[in-house]
Amino acid sequence: MYPANDYLVRSDIKKTTWALTVGGSAIGHFLFFAIIFFFPGLGQTNKVITTVIDIDLVTVTEEDIQAQTYDVSDSEADMDISDSAETSETIDTPAPEPMKQQEPIYEPKKFKPLAPIEKPKAYKPLKPNPDIIHPEIEPEPEQEPEPKPVKRPEIKEIKPIERPSSPETPKIKRSLKKRTIKKEHIARNKEKRHLTDTFRQLQQKVRIDEARKRIRQVGEKKSSVELMDIYKAEVMSRINKNWAVSVQMIGGYETNLSSILVINIMRNGYIQPDMWFEKKSGNDYFDECAIKAVKKSNPLPPLPSAYLRPVYGPVGLKFTPSGLK
């Protein structure tokens, strides 16, 4: 504190610059919150996320579809068709129309044919230009399969909110609002326009990150408990089905053998080749049977789409022949 004060007292020039920065940032903050205030659609995304995620998780069938589409092809069109057909029609049917209207304004024509069904594209136009960059950047940090499941919830978030706020007016109006506001800003201060842009970029980035975080938290802590329980049950039954142990070789039905084999399951259900025993049973035959059961079960069912990590694991498979009794 002291050095800072001295610093300010001594140099008036620097004092002014400091004041400028404080003022600038204050204005920036003001703008930031003003934008949030005037465009609740941008600010309230978080609330919506949860609801959208709930939908995702409830419709368990979607996981399968997503997994399949991932395997078969990366084309977004395929995925979206299956998506709309299977799950979210009732919820999203009104959505396509406003999207169409927007697209001509912001987006190149390429997207048109795909548009009626597609949600991801609808998302892009909502955001100002810089957005186009973001979705492209997002996928990079996470592995290939992930971006799709992630994108979708975000996209959905925005639509429902906009509808209540401006029920029938097309989004052009809103974007006009944005523009007018922008122009006002520009009129006031040209430099600050640059500021708002950067801020908006920033804000969106933050928003996306937060959304992702939230999905992670919500997805994994609450619903994914059940979700992964279902998945674990699937894995259990699959491996049990492939598990063959000669009762005579393990010393009868009332044996206390137990071994823990640790595996990692990839998104498409394949088990990573490196597996190891956290605990061996002491009976080589029994342990070998465990490995064979796992190898026979490979690939396991693909991970649920709501599970966001590329790999599920390490998972300990606890082999005990207690079911024999």
Next chain:
Amino acid sequence: MKIKHVSSIIVSVVLVVVCVMSVHAQRVIDYIDISNPFLRKIPIAIPVFRYTPETSPSQNIAKEMTQVLSQTLEFTGFFKMLNKKAFLEDLQKTGITGSSLNFKNWTAIGAELLVTGGIHVQDKLVVVELRLFDTFSGRLLVGKKYKGWHNDIRKIVRRFCNEVIERLTGNKGFFDSQIVFVSNHSGHKEIYTCDFDGYNIKQVTSNRTINLTPSWSYDKEWIAYTSYARNKPDLYIRHMPGKKRGFFVSFKGHCITPAWHPKRMEFAAALSRPGNSEIYLLTRTGKIIKRLTYDWGIDVSPTWSPDGKKIAFVSNRSGNAHIYIYGMDSGKIKRLTYEGKYNVTPAWSPKGDRISFCGRSNDQFNIYVMNIDGSRKMQLTRNSGNNESPTWSPDGNLLAFSSTRSGKSKLYIMTAYGTDQRELLSLGGEQFDPNWSK
């Protein structure tokens, strides 16, 4: 410019937060309980052997041999034979060595073991190559080559099966063992023998009287049995190859239920010489070494522990027939069974940890096993007529017994856990008192 700094700081803070979150979210290990194996046996594939020259006689031999091998291995209760229709490969086309096999085609159908065989027929000689593979690792577990006559097929297969079992379990297979039993097939209760799998039945006695409770000596050369050939139950010791003279053991009263010592040429039997039936230890020739039990009750049916240090037997000293253990060194006697009123014909397992016996409950005789201290009693047969006279296979994995489940008393086989109960052989008349050789 400052604002740029600020924004970059914010960005970096956000990034750090995200990174920290993701690192923090590194998940704790999850566990999944796998506790119910679908199959309680080893799935094994035995495709039809490859044969040369490609003629129908050699093809028939190949088919027959494959069949015998499958049956022999299946008999042990260790294996689940996979259906040949599911096989994706044909040995005639692929070959039988590890390098010519595509093991994925075998693991795909669930096989964990694979036996490949190739036979080459020359005149009446058959040269057989047999291999056992682990399909997952592609490892060769057993590889053997045999040469024999056409009618040696079964012998060759059994020899290979012994190798297989020894490789997998560490214990010797029982494919050379035999079962001796009593049958009234001819109208009289005579002694018969057969191979472990019910083949090769041979009649041993033909004295047209009653012959009972045969017992194998440990070297499989001798059997002792009770016979009424002289109008009272006496013991006969018989050399099975028939090259040596047998012995006749007769004392005042009865001489019944002989049991050979597991390591020496001695046997225990119940003699009623002192007035009531007591257990005695006798030499191979029938000379009394020692009287073992002293009690007012009837003591019969001795069975040796595999180390020869203890004898389990039946006594009615408590009022009902129950099983007791006698220590050869200590001379002490310990009661094992308390439940029921009639527990007889104990058989000590070759591993030494269990005793099988026949007990009566609800007017039915059933086979039980228990630990040698009387704990962990398990009922192996139920609701299937009277089941009596259990005897262990040499490896301790199977039990042979007699059962009236189909009306007449027949011989049956099951695992030591009571599973896979099946008839051993089909022979006219009734069969009783099986005793499995070493």
